[in-house]
Amino acid sequence: MSDQAPASPSTTPRQWPAHDPQTRRWLPERSRPVDPDRVEALLAREWQRFTDATPESGEHNARASNSLPLGVTSSFQHWEPYPISIASARGAWLTDVDGRRLLDLSMGFGAMLVGHLNPVVVERVRTALEEVGTLFVTPSPTATEIAERYQERFHLDLLRFTQSGTESLMYAIRAARAFTERKAIVKIEGGYHGGYDALQVSVKPALADIGPAEAPIPEVPFDVEAGTVHVVPYNDLSYLQRILAEHGREIAAVVMEPVIENLAIVVPDAGYLAGVRAACDAHGVLLVFDEVKTGLTAGYAGASQRLGVRPDLVTLAKSIGGGLPLACFGGRAEVMQVVVDGRMAHFGTYNGNPLVMAAARAVDEVCTHDALAAAEDINVATLDAIDAVITEFELPAHTVGMGVKGCITWSTTPVRNYRDYKATDFRLAELSWLWGVNRHILTPPGLDEQWLVSLAHTQADMDVLVADVRELATALRA
Numbered sequence: 119m120s121d122q123a124p125a126s127p128s129t130t131p132r133q134w135p136a137h138d139p140q141t142r143r144w145l146p147e148r149s150r151p152v153d154p155d156r157v158e159a160l161l162a163r164e165w166q167r168f169t170d171a172t173p174e175s176g177e178h179n180a181r182a183s184n185s186l187p188l189g190v191t192s193s194f195q196h197w198e199p200y201p202i203s204i205a206s207a208r209g210a211w212l213t214d215v216d217g218r219r220l221l222d223l224s225m226g227f228g229a230m231l232v233g234h235l236n237p238v239v240v241e242r243v244r245t246a247l248e249e250v251g252t253l254f255v256t257p258s259p260t261a262t263e264i265a266e267r268y269q270e271r272f273h274l275d276l277l278r279f280t281q282s283g284t285e286s287l288m289y290a291i292r293a294a295r296a297f298t299e300r301k302a303i304v305k306i307e308g309g310y311h312g313g314y315d316a317l318q319v320s321v322k323p324a325l326a327d328i329g330p331a332e333a334p335i336p337e338v339p340f341d342v343e344a345g346t347v348h349v350v351p352y353n354d355l356s357y358l359q360r361i362l363a364e365h366g367r368e369i370a371a372v373v374m375e376p377v378i379e380n381l382a383i384v385v386p387d388a389g390y391l392a393g394v395r396a397a398c399d400a401h402g403v404l405l406v407f408d409e410v411k412t413g414l415t416a417g418y419a420g421a422s423q424r425l426g427v428r429p430d431l432v433t434l435a436k437s438i439g440g441g442l443p444l445a446c447f448g449g450r451a452e453v454m455q456v457v458v459d460g461r462m463a464h465f466g467t468y469n470g471n472p473l474v475m476a477a478a479r480a481v482d483e484v485c486t487h488d489a490l491a492a493a494e495d496i497n498v499a500t501l502d503a504i505d506a507v508i509t510e511f512e513l514p515a516h517t518v519g520m521g522v523k524g525c526i527t528w529s530t531t532p533v534r535n536y537r538d539y540k541a542t543d544f545r546l547a548e549l550s551w552l553w554g555v556n557r558h559i560l561t562p563p564g565l566d567e568q569w570l571v572s573l574a575h576t577q578a579d580m581d582v583l584v585a586d587v588r589e590l591a592t593a594l595r596a
Contacts, residue, residue, distance in 0.1 A: 134532050135353070140424050141377065141385035142498070142519035144505050149530050150512040152594050157545050160593060164552045169199065171556065174215040178203040197563045202555070207234035209574040212560060220558045221582055223569035227379075227562065228415045229436040231522070232484050233574025239440040239480040246476035253471045261470030264478045268446065271419055271482065272432065277448025278457060279470040283410035284312030286433035286447040287373070289464055291316060293431060294371035294404040296462040297453050302346035304361060304372040304403075307334050308536025309352070310380040311373060311408050319347040322380075322536075331537045332357075352378055353386060353534040355393040366401030371431075376421040379411040381539040382525040382566045383518040391427040404430040404453065410445070413437040415570060416521040417494075418487050424521070437485075440477040443468075489573055493522045497571040500524060500580040504587050511591040514543065525568040526550060526587070553590045559583060 137143045169176065179200035182189035188196040195201055203215045210233060212220045225231065232239060246252065250260065261279065268277055280286045291314065295301055303316055307328070311317040320328060320337045328349075329335035336349045348365060350358045352374070362369065376391055378384035398405045407429035412421035414437040422429055430453050435445035448454060456462040468474075501517050501524050508515050514530045527533055528543040528550070547565040554561055559582060561569050571580060 135534070136388045137532070138386045138388050138391070138425055140426075142501065142524075143385055143516070143532060144501070144518075145516040145530070145532060146505070146509050146512070148512055149508075149514045151514060152543075152546060154545070156594060156596075157549055161545065161549050161552070164549065164556055167556050168552065171218070172200075172202060172214070172216050174217075175203045176200050178215050194563070201563070202560070209233050209235070210572060210576075210579050218558060220555075220560045221579055222560055223554075223583065224560055224562045225570045225572050226441065227436055228411055228413065228523070228570055229439065230441055231414055231437040231570070231572050232440055232481055233572045234441070236440060236480065236484065236574070238484050239477050242476040242480040243442070243473060246472050250472045250476070252473045253468065255467060258470070258472060258475075260472045260475040260479075264470070264475050264482070267479070267482050268434075268438075268448070272434065272448075273419065273423065273428070274432065274448040275451035276454035276457075277446050278454075278464055279474075280435075280445045280447065280466060281443045281468055282312065282445050283408070283433060283435035284314055285466070286410070286435060286445045287311045287317060287406075287408060288314040289462070290406050290431045290433050290447045291371060291373065293447070293453060293456050293462050294406060296456040298370045298402065298404060300368055300370040302348065302365060302368045303370055304348045304350055304358070306352045306374045306378065306536075307349045308381055308539060309375060309378060309408075311375075312410070315342045316344050316347055317373065318342045319344050320349045325537070325540055331535075351535045351537070352384060353390055355390055355397070358394060359397050362397055362401045362403060366403060369401070369403050371404040371406045372398055373406045373408060375408045375412065376425055376427070377412055377416065377520050379520075379523065379568065380566065381536060382527050382533065382568055383520055383523060384533050384535065384539065385518060385520060386425070387534065391425055395427050395429075398430075406431045406433070408433050410435040412520070414481070414485050414490065415523055418485070418490055421520070438478055438481055439474060440481045442474045442477040444474040444478055484573065490522065493571045493573055493575065496575060496577050496580055497522050497524050499577060500571070500584060503581075503584040507584065507588050507591050511595050513591055513594070514546075522571045523568060524571075525566065550587075550590060553593075554583070554586050557586050557589070559586055 179189040190196045204212050206213045212222045307320050310321050323337035327337045334349050348361050409420045417424040431449035433447045501519050515528050528546040
């Protein structure tokens with residue numbers, strides 16, 4: 119894998135910091151610009167094609183907008199002029215209200231890692247519905263068993279179940295504050311961690327609002343009461359060290375995704391995460407890894423185990439629940455003692471209920487080393503095939519992968535932080551996403567072009583994506 123920027127035959131490629139060897143990033147040796155007028159013409163054509171092919175989705179969104187703001191149940195689901203509405207799903211495929219089958223490469227941002235209606239999940243949940251129960255609001259062996267399984271798999275001393283990533287991050291921060299008796303936190307510029315106020319700071323902010331790259335200014339939405347939040351660039355260890363040196367006595371925790379997955383995929387530089395760990399230790403600051411998106415998608419025991427850096431607390435969600443609402447936070451026994459002795463109260467009526475525990479057991483059984491390795495092999499083969507297309511057509515793009523996730527990033531240079539992400543070609547990204555949607559391939563909206571190879575995907579399924587990329591490349595160079 120190369121970390122050199124594309125260059126013309128007469129140009130010496132620039133050297134970039136090496137990425138962590140447990141991640142994947144590939145850049146081509148050369149590229150050519152794409153005619154922006156060609157991109158705009160194709161976008162106009164593809165949006166017309168979209169509305170022509172999805173009238174029932176348009177009608178459904180109009181109806182839904184009478185009861186749901188924007189006609190959706192979560193704002194990320196919306197795009198203009200309207201999103202596709204899905205009627206059913208099985209395995210790796212969706213069926214929309216217009217009767218079209220679409221290859222699902224979003225897979226709930228990883229929540230559907232085992233595939234839609236995975237038979238083991240369905241059977242376990244059916245048994246819970248028919249023979250066990252759905253909610254006791256008491257201790258239960260069903261929750262204890264999953265907690266013990268997670269202890270072993272994710273190397274957690276103690277953990278508590280929640281319903282969502284947002285909830286887990288909120289409690290992880292509160293636990294860090296209770297443990298350190300400090301209030302402030304540090305987060306990564308551009309990073310997303312759910313809806314908790316302190317983590318709404320500088321989530322994909324406008325560049326005009328956040329100052330220079332070397333001294334970022336936190337952007338706080340008006341509706342948010344954030345407290346003290348320091349914002350640092352990803353992959354900039356020296357800036358983090360400076361913030362900790364100046365404010366460490368006030369800072370409870372550094373909260374970060376070990377691999378950023380809301381800006382397509384941004385991987386850590388070699389040694390960066392170990393440096394973050396050491397900097398936190400030097401100032402008595404806790405390190406919290408948000409593994410809501412990485413979790414099982416990064417490997418059998420998550421990104422922290424794969425990358426070899428142990429946080430003080432970790433949050434998990436999405437991939438562990440088989441499509442049911444399950445999350446958790448946990449970590450070092452010393453830190454989690456704040457729940458034991460009451461320094462931080464943690465409650466939740468639905469925590470660890472038998473229904474989601476049944477799904478969790480199924481996911482733990484299905485997501486073996488071999489099963490996840492096989493899915494990752496398919497992902498790597500897909501990335502390799504797309505790399506060949508990028509090379510053949512000299513596209514101004516590169517690929518990034520982590521575990522069973524991959525993406526095309528429309529930039530000739532590596533994206534190492536939020537400012538790099540903002541410099542990518544979003545018109546090409548929009549065209550690439552829409553091109554796939556119109557050819558029955560669904561990746562997440564938001565111009566981040568990230569896909570997930572679930573346990574239900576085959577190489578033949580992913581070859582559909584490769585063919586789609588080749589068709590787009592052909593159209594761009596026509």
